[in-house]
Amino acid sequence: MRKSSLVIILIASLALSACNTVRGLGQDLESVANAGDEVI
Numbered sequence: 001m002r003k004s005s006l007v008i009i010l011i012a013s014l015a016l017s018a019c020n021t022v023r024g025l026g027q028d029l030e031s032v033a034n035a036g037d038e039v040i
Helices: 002-039
Strands: none
Touching: none
């Protein structure tokens, strides 16, 4: 029981960190696109 709980917590934390990474990547791409629009 304790081992399975640890595995579930580990998977959940990895999933949440992946969401934050993807969100950050999207924000970075958006800022690059905005900077490109300002140059043009």
